[in-house]
């Protein structure tokens with residue numbers, strides 16, 4: 001994980017291969033080429049509303065319906081802006097040419113800030129929310145104070161001490177990046193001054209490992225925070241650490257962040273998760289406005305591995321069991337979503353789970369059920385076959 005810049009795929013930085021064939025000895029162009037089309041996807045999918053603002057305002061197309069970034073280089077972006085008259089190509093330059101990749105991310109986000117200023121419109125798009133969130137992030141130092149096995153593949157780990165008493169969650173799905181000692185070490189190699197730029201420059205053997213984990217419970221009176229960690233073997237460093245965690249172990253927690261943003265007027269929830277997203281589902285159910293109906297689709301290995309979810313008459317949970325199939329290889333969640341009757345009203349669909357499963361559910365609710373972007377937050381929590389989310 002190099003650069004946690006987004007909730008949907010926190011490790012990816014905005015940026016993309018230069019459309020205009022930048023020279024190969026240009027380090028920014030080389031990095032852009034390496035980051036590949038995934039980065040254009042991030043701009044066009046995760047920041048779709050922000051790119052529309054940029055295309056509409058800075059691209060000079062006030063009637064714009066959509067804007068697709070087709071290229072990025074050190075001087076600016078190429079955008080195809082679509083309005084009722086058709087497609088228009090626009091070149092939007094950065095305020096100044098960028099010198100390095102970190103500056104490129106800032107320049108891309110700067111386009112959104114500039115578009116907002118020029119438009120003088122109220123509101124916030126996804127990139128603006130993310131900028132505000134990143135500005136409030138810190139690194140907390142804490143210790144493990146308790147460990148409990150909820151079942152053989154789920155451990156509850158409780159953190160406290162250090163400066164954790166000053167932590168404050170941001171929303172029901174609040175998550176933090178759990179930073180752990182490098183493999184083979186038992187002491188942390190970072191402190192509260194930690195940054196992802198520092199991480200990128202550290203020698204491999206010194207780099208902390210870890211992953212994002214959801215705050216299942218926060219007890220401000222005693223400054224204790226519980227996370228529920230799926231134990232899926234020793235291949236993953238975070239899972240391996242969870243298996244051997246014991247009171248006294250020191251960790252760092254980078255955050256807090258959130259991806260749960262129900263639109264105003266939302267009158268029902270559809271929550272879709274595998275075991276990694278269920279801690280957030282439980283917290284969302286606990287913290288939702290009283291009486292807000294919720295439909296939950298919950299995938300776990302077997303009946304024995306269900307997680308406790310707060311019950312209420314207006315909450316309906318469908319448990320889906322993999323029954324021997326490997327996690328991340330089934331279509332249980334999207335099949336169950338397809339089988340639901342029309343959602344009605346003004347739903348908000350939130351989900352956390354394996355990347356392909358979340359993509360399949362996103363396609364279904366957006367394309368087949370016609371839900372708008374604001375009504376859907378399906379977050380890739382992990383990727384079957386490797387690679388961090």
Ligand SMILES: Cc1cc2nc3c(=O)[nH]c(=O)nc-3n(C[C@H](O)[C@H](O)[C@H](O)COP(=O)(O)OP(=O)(O)OC[C@H]3O[C@@H](n4cnc5c(N)ncnc54)[C@H](O)[C@@H]3O)c2cc1C
Pocket residue numbers: 007010175210211212213214215227228229230231232235236237238239240275276277279280327352379380381382383384385386387388389
């Ligand atoms: C916003 C957010 C919140 C999250 N909250 C939680 C949470 O509360 N609890 C939780 O357990 N996880 C949570 N996750 C998921 C967790 O961060 C990932 O599962 C992470 O990849 C685990 O890191 P690792 O070092 O164990 O494995 P990695 O190094 O990432 O992967 C090693 C191997 O393990 C596989 N793998 C990774 N995760 C799983 C899994 N869950 N089951 C089976 N195989 C897996 C990978 O496919 C890969 O082959 C969250 C993720 C995000 C983005």
